[in-house]
Amino acid sequence: MNIKVNGNDQKIDREYTVRELLDVLNVKMKEYVTVQLNDEILSRDDFDKIIVKDGDTVEFLYYMGGGSR
Amino acid sequence: MNFSNEQLERYSRHIILKEVGAKGQGKILNSKVLIVGTGGLGAPAAMYLAAAGVGTIGLVDYDKVDLSNLQRQIIHRTKDIGKDKVISGKETINEMNPDVNVITYHEWISSKNIIDIINDEDYDFIIDGTDNFPAKFLINDACVLIKKPFSHAGIIRFEGQTMTYVPGKGPCYRCVFQDPPPKDAVPTCRQAGVLGVMGGIIGTIQATEALKYILGVGELLTGYLLTFDALKMEFRKIKISRRKSCQVCGVHPSIKELIDYIGPQCDLKEDYK
Ligand SMILES: [Zn+2]
Numbered sequence: 332m333n334i335k336v337n338g339n340d341q342k343i344d345r346e347y348t349v350r351e352l353l354d355v356l357n358v359k360m361k362e363y364v365t366v367q368l369n370d371e372i373l374s375r376d377d378f379d380k381i382i383v384k385d386g387d388t389v390e391f392l393y394y395m396g397g398g399s400r
Numbered sequence: 401m402n403f404s405n406e407q408l409e410r411y412s413r414h415i416i417l418k419e420v421g422a423k424g425q426g427k428i429l430n431s432k433v434l435i436v437g438t439g440g441l442g443a444p445a446a447m448y449l450a451a452a453g454v455g456t457i458g459l460v461d462y463d464k465v466d467l468s469n470l471q472r473q474i475i476h477r478t479k480d481i482g483k484d485k486v487i488s489g490k491e492t493i494n495e496m497n498p499d500v501n502v503i504t505y506h507e508w509i510s511s512k513n514i515i516d517i518i519n520d521e522d523y524d525f526i527i528d529g530t531d532n533f534p535a536k537f538l539i540n541d542a543c544v545l546i547k548k549p550f551s552h553a554g555i556i557r558f559e560g561q562t563m564t565y566v567p568g569k570g571p572c573y574r575c576v577f578q579d580p581p582p583k584d585a586v587p588t589c590r591q592a593g594v595l596g597v598m599g600g601i602i603g604t605i606q607a608t609e610a611l612k613y614i615l616g617v618g619e620l621l622t623g624y625l626l627t628f629d630a631l632k633m634e635f636r637k638i639k640i641s642r643r644k645s646c647q648v649c650g651v652h653p654s655i656k657e658l659i660d661y662i663g664p665q666c667d668l669k670e671d672y673k
Contacts (some may be wrong), residue, residue, distance in 0.1 A: 338636055362606045363581045372576060372643045390638055392625060394581050395554030397440065397531050397589035397598075 332385035346385075350378040358391055364390040401426030407499065413454055419617045425453065429499060431614045432456035434523040436509060436539060438489040439463075440589065440599030441606060442529030443475035443555050448607040450493040450500045453654035454614075456521055457493060460505040461485040472486060472596035509535055511658035514542045525610045526550035531588060531604065533580035540565070540573035541658055544648045549613055551606040551621075556587065558595050558630040560602035563621050564609045564642070570623035575650075576642040580661050602628065 334341050336356065342354065347366065353361040354392045367390040373381060382387060403411075403422065405427075414420045414428070414442045433454050435442045449457060463485050465476045473485075478487035486504035493502050505517050509530075518526060526548055528539045532563045536552065543550045543565060553562035565572050605626065612618045625638045648655040 337642055360586070363585055365576055366577070367638075367640065370639060370641050372571075372641060374643075374645055375578070392576055392638070392640075393561075394577060394586045395556055395559065396533055396536065396586055397556045397594050399594075399662065 334386065335388040337390055343383075346382050348379055349381050349383060350372060352383050352389070353378070360393060363394055367391070367392060373391060401429065407453075410497075410499075414452070417586060421616060424615045424617075427614055427616075428453050428611065429455045431525070432521050432523045433525050433527060434444050434458040434460065434518060434521070435527045435537070436460045436473060437529035437531065438473070438485045439469065439529060439531060440472045440555060440596075442527065443473040444600045444603035445488070445527050445529060445610070446489055446493060447475055447496065448515055448604055449610060450497050450502075452607075452611060453497065453499050454610075456501045456503065456596035457500065457525075458503045458505060458517070458521060458523060459486045459489045460507065460509060460517060461489075462506060462508045463530070467530055472594065472599045501556050503565070509538060510659045511538065514658065515546055518542060518546065518548055523548065525613050526538075527604070527606050527610060528552050528566055533586070536573060537580050537661060543567075544572050544574075545656075545658070548620065551609045553602045553603050553606050554591055555594050555598040556592055558598065560628045560630075561623045561625055562599050562602050562605050562609075564613075566613070566620060566622045571640050571642040572646065572649045574648050575646045576640055577623065578647070580645075598628075598630065601630070615654040 332343055340345050347355055349366055358364055411425045413438040414425050415422050431454050433449055435446050438459050459580055465480045465483050465485055465488050467481055469476060475492045476488045486506050486507055490504055493500050526543055528550055530536055547567040549562050549566045608621055612620060625640050627636045644651050
């Protein structure tokens with residue numbers, strides 16, 4: 332099945348929970364990444380419940396703190 | 401608004417723009433922008449806003465200019481090392497444009513002072529140029545609670561991000577990032593490095609958003625997170641939505657008072673200045 336990850340097409344072999352997908356795709360900083368699934372920002376508590384399905388759009392959004400010093 | 405001949409000439413490239421005109425330049429000259437942090441992001445933002453003629457610019461920083469700042473914090477010069485950053489910033493702005501009234505706040509922001517600082521001049525727009533998450537969440541929550549628009553940004557290594565919050569118009573920073581990460585979980589520029597120009601690119605976008613907000617033209621980065629990857633030279637404008645469960649702007653907000661995320665046990669001098 333095909334999903335879109337941060338704007339790029341990505342093939343995955345089956346449906347996964349969001350938590351599993353973080354591992355399968357080897358997402359960096361997975362303890363702290365924000366996940367937006369089809370325009371909805373997910374609560375971290377829901378990562379085990381929500382399934383990513385064929386055609387879904389996933390955005391991994393990262394903390395970026397620098398600026399001053 | 402009556403312009404002097406000098407002003408007509410200084411701002412002529414603005415005034416000729418149909419989206420600005422004399423009326424728009426008058427709005428800029430009457431506007432007030434608060435810049436929190438006069439570092440990598442705040443320095444270029446402050447300089448472009450000063451050049452544009454923003455009438456009142458507030459600078460907030462407790463830090464002093466350090467030699468290692470000069471690779472990117474272009475508002476400060478070698479001769480300024482050891483000087484308070486707000487003073488160094490004010491001097492640079494005064495040399496650039498005498499139309500700008502610079503107000504300095506020589507302090508670190510906290511739950512105790514942030515709202516007073518914003519209300520001090522009733523600033524129209526706030527630019528977050530800070531380098532740490534407690535400050536970023538504090539600015540977000542304060543702006544949501546007292547209904548002020550602001551620009552968030554962050555830079556690290558070869559990457560940057562920015563978004564614009566406008567009260568009632570779209571998601572806030574906390575809608576996207578929920579809570580600050582644990583201390584040291586996410587690297588700072590000091591730990592990870594940053595290409596000096598990143599602040600210029602992203603800080604100048606923040607200044608652009610401030611000017612567009614003041615002028616009321618175009619579309620802001622409200623409801624979008626703009627990310628920039630300098631190595632790929634790739635911008636992405638990611639549509640983001642409000643989160644109903646947001647602790648500060650959601651349906652049942654739990655945050656009604658500001659939070660200082662640093663306890664006294666933390667090393668204030670090091671990472672959470
Ligand atoms: Zn929110």
